Amino acid sequence: xxxRRRPTLIVTLLTILSLTLTTNATAQGGDAPxxxxxxxxxALFAPLPDVAANLENPVTDTKVELGKMLYYEPRLxxxxxxxxxxxxNIATYGVDNLETATGHGWAQxxxxxxxxxxxxxxxxxxxxxRAKDVEExxxxxxxxxxxxxxxxxxxxxxxxxxxxxxxxxxxxxxxxQAEPLVYANVANAIGAFxxxxxxxxxxxxxxGGDQSALSDLEKTGLQTFISYGCxxxxxxxxxxxxxxxxxxxxxxxxxxxxxxxTIDTPTMGMDVGRFAVTHETQDLYIFKVPTLRNIxxxxxxxxxxxxxxxxxxxxxxxxxxxxxxxxxxxxDALMAFYATLEGEIPAYALQLPVLPASTTETAKPxx
Amino acid sequence: xxxRRRPTLIVTLLTILSLTLTTNATAQGGDAPxxxxxxxxxALFAPLPDVAANLENPVTDTKVELGKMLYYEPRLxxxxxxxxxxxxNIATYGVDNLETATGHGWAQxxxxxxxxxxxxxxxxxxxxxRAKDVEExxxxxxxxxxxxxxxxxxxxxxxxxxxxxxxxxxxxxxxxQAEPLVYANVANAIGAFxxxxxxxxxxxxxxGGDQSALSDLEKTGLQTFISYGCxxxxxxxxxxxxxxxxxxxxxxxxxxxxxxxTIDTPTMGMDVGRFAVTHETQDLYIFKVPTLRNIxxxxxxxxxxxxxxxxxxxxxxxxxxxxxxxxxxxxDALMAFYATLEGEIPAYALQLPVLPASTTETAKPxx
Numbered sequence: 001x002x003x004r005r006r007p008t009l010i011v012t013l014l015t016i017l018s019l020t021l022t023t024n025a026t027a028q029g030g031d032a033p034x035x036x037x038x039x040x041x042x043a044l045f046a047p048l049p050d051v052a053a054n055l056e057n058p059v060t061d062t063k064v065e066l067g068k069m070l071y072y073e074p075r076l077x078x079x080x081x082x083x084x085x086x087x088x089n090i091a092t093y094g095v096d097n098l099e100t101a102t103g104h105g106w107a108q109x110x111x112x113x114x115x116x117x118x119x120x121x122x123x124x125x126x127x128x129x130r131a132k133d134v135e136e137x138x139x140x141x142x143x144x145x146x147x148x149x150x151x152x153x154x155x156x157x158x159x160x161x162x163x164x165x166x167x168x169x170x171x172x173x174x175x176x177q178a179e180p181l182v183y184a185n186v187a188n189a190i191g192a193f194x195x196x197x198x199x200x201x202x203x204x205x206x207x208g209g210d211q212s213a214l215s216d217l218e219k220t221g222l223q224t225f226i227s228y229g230c231x232x233x234x235x236x237x238x239x240x241x242x243x244x245x246x247x248x249x250x251x252x253x254x255x256x257x258x259x260x261x262t263i264d265t266p267t268m269g270m271d272v273g274r275f276a277v278t279h280e281t282q283d284l285y286i287f288k289v290p291t292l293r294n295i296x297x298x299x300x301x302x303x304x305x306x307x308x309x310x311x312x313x314x315x316x317x318x319x320x321x322x323x324x325x326x327x328x329x330x331x332d333a334l335m336a337f338y339a340t341l342e343g344e345i346p347a348y349a350l351q352l353p354v355l356p357a358s359t360t361e362t363a364k365p366x367x
Numbered sequence: 368x369x370x371r372r373r374p375t376l377i378v379t380l381l382t383i384l385s386l387t388l389t390t391n392a393t394a395q396g397g398d399a400p401x402x403x404x405x406x407x408x409x410a411l412f413a414p415l416p417d418v419a420a421n422l423e424n425p426v427t428d429t430k431v432e433l434g435k436m437l438y439y440e441p442r443l444x445x446x447x448x449x450x451x452x453x454x455x456n457i458a459t460y461g462v463d464n465l466e467t468a469t470g471h472g473w474a475q476x477x478x479x480x481x482x483x484x485x486x487x488x489x490x491x492x493x494x495x496x497r498a499k500d501v502e503e504x505x506x507x508x509x510x511x512x513x514x515x516x517x518x519x520x521x522x523x524x525x526x527x528x529x530x531x532x533x534x535x536x537x538x539x540x541x542x543x544q545a546e547p548l549v550y551a552n553v554a555n556a557i558g559a560f561x562x563x564x565x566x567x568x569x570x571x572x573x574x575g576g577d578q579s580a581l582s583d584l585e586k587t588g589l590q591t592f593i594s595y596g597c598x599x600x601x602x603x604x605x606x607x608x609x610x611x612x613x614x615x616x617x618x619x620x621x622x623x624x625x626x627x628x629t630i631d632t633p634t635m636g637m638d639v640g641r642f643a644v645t646h647e648t649q650d651l652y653i654f655k656v657p658t659l660r661n662i663x664x665x666x667x668x669x670x671x672x673x674x675x676x677x678x679x680x681x682x683x684x685x686x687x688x689x690x691x692x693x694x695x696x697x698x699d700a701l702m703a704f705y706a707t708l709e710g711e712i713p714a715y716a717l718q719l720p721v722l723p724a725s726t727t728e729t730a731k732p733x734x
Contacts (some may be wrong), residue, residue, distance in 0.1 A: 078471060080463065081469045086448070089441070091439055091721060093720050093721075096447065096448075097441075098447050102734065106734075127463050172588065299724075309727050345721055350721070351714075351717055352717040352718070353717075354712055354717070355458050357458050357666075360675065364675065367465075367475055
């Protein structure tokens with residue numbers, strides 16, 4: 001399980017760093033304007049890799065191709081209506097843009113669908129961090145009765161096994177295994193595909209050393225983001241996704257969001273967060289810090305999808321996590337910075353696979 | 368509205384044609400074996416064009432690109448869950464492979480979702496032929512309360528208008544219009560995209576004169592298809608789709624299908640067909656003859672999706688429409704012929720568009 005860092009300590013460290021940034025910008029010999037901001041950013045963040053590698057589940061072409069087919073495969077839902085792509089739509093940056101997901105039987109799930117883009121780079125998966133990686137995550141929703149609703153691992157494997165093309169593709173993707181078409185490999189193949197869902201953005205160009213990649217306003221936003229303490233949690237390659245934190249450090253999240261909520265969601269009650277997994281008091285209201293990569297596209301925000309406007313969401317975060325009220329100028333700069341995190345969806349992922357035909361042996365969809 | 372032809376007359380004509388085919392195959396001077404079958408096929412069918420043109424709605428690049436975005440656009444459903452592609456999935460030959468569609472609120476529709484592939488070439492749209500073309504069709508499901516559930520044309524237009532990129536794309540796609548973002552143009556753009564969904568197959572190569580494109584068994588299937596009278600209705604470019612016919616000429620469809628039905632569907636009662644549109648007695652049990660292009664992929668079969676196995680469906684058609692019982696050899700040959708109708712989905716259509724972001728003005732999804 002991922003380490004949980006203390007946000008107050010991080011904020012203190014960030015404040016020291018930002019003071020250094022502010023006061024020493026012109027003190028170091030040979031520094032051009034902006035060099036210090038770039039160096040600080042390079043210390044806090046990192047450019048995206050081409051692929052999120054996993055030694056235990058190597059990303060191979062055959063596995064990724066199979067994983068993509070399974071990602072777009074409606075037969076991985078009992079009804080034949082939903083695929084992974086239904087809630088993590090590649091065409092909309094890996095989310096469904098709904099407060100919380102709609103699943104089997106028109107059930108409304110308890111939490112917002114997180115983006116699949118760059119998700120494999122995170123330290124853990126799900127809002128409560130209960131899965132260690134995308135491979136572990138991918139097997140979950142298929143079997144969840146209010147998501148894809150497949151009754152058992154055996155059902156999923158039997159349905160896929162009835163389609164000769166899948167039997168061949170699993171054998172090619174897992175060539176060293178005596179029994180390649182098993183449920184764990186459904187998740188491994190989908191996970192391998194997800195490890196390719198990386199969205200390089202202008203911010204990566206900047207982190208690579210090209211200061212012209214960001215405008216002055218965007219750099220002001222970045223500096224604000226660092227100096228106000230946002231980067232205390234939203235750091236690293238995915239600008240978040242690396243730790244679990246209490247939501248509502250300074251004041252209650254639920255009180256603070258009420259005025260911004262435009263429509264009811266099923267989770268407007270108090271979501272206890274990771275406590276539901278561990279039943280330890282210290283995990284009350286603990287959630288994974290989400291990645292801010294493509295945050296301009298992954299609305300609505302928070303684990304309950306209750307807030308649609310990114311300015312509102314940012315103001316709420318400043319208030320309940322940092323005890324700070326942002327000015328309109330702060331928000332303008334932060335919105336400009338966020339735009340630099342909007343990356344490019346890989347063309348390969350957008351290319352829909354043609355799915356193989358069912359046979360008379362294939363289990364029928366069940367409404 | 369499309370003309371309705373008398374199936375008995377057609378069957379008679381086809382029988383004469385097939386007798387000619389059988390008896391004159393070697394009588395004509397200079398004919399190589401198979402020439403007569405090819406000529407007969409060329410008289411009954413036609414190769415697919417590149418695009419299904421429409422003078423009233425010209426197929427332009429900008430319109431097709433916009434139409435593709437709208438085709439994959441979940442915001443054209445009230446819930447944000449369904450797009451056109453949900454029921455007419457490009458990855459599965461333009462169908463959902465369900466008995467009948469699942470729509471807003473988990474409603475189950477009354478009829479099977481027909482394929483969108485090559486649909487624009489048909490003489491009419493919907494199972495009862497109530498729309499004259501794909502443009503007229505495309506506007507229907509968006510507003511249907513048990514399909515995409517958008518409450519009004521105004522709602523759809525307002526939601527799209529709140530997204531600046533759509534305003535620009537409509538202006539580019541309909542450059543001569545003072546008010547390009549209107550509901551009719553939503554349907555026109557989707558229709559233009561659908562006019563590009565053409566799937567050339569080996570059968571087209573054969574119709575173009577290359578007799579080696581079909582195997583001997585496939586040619587036997589084609590000859591069976593013609594001489595038994597199937598081509599009486601399933602003719603033309605789309606091998607069907609050109610006329611409306613009574614389902615159950617020789618005996619009751621519902622009685623004949625009962626033994627083949629594997630699971631219940633909501634429409635296992637008597638669907639009155641086109642009668643529901645016209646309320647004229649002569650339209651009782653009248654349905655559009657579906658295209659057989661990609662029939663190997665567009666299971667389950669018939670207007671109620673009640674039959675999953677193509678052999679069963681073919682046997683039922685022979686029995687209830689032609690009063691004939693097919694042998695296993697007949698069915699083997701017909702299945703081989705059907706495989707030649709399985710075409711290639713255009714790569715462009717499979718390339719998912721990246722959809723533009725909503726704004727704070729965009730109407731929220733409603734569960």
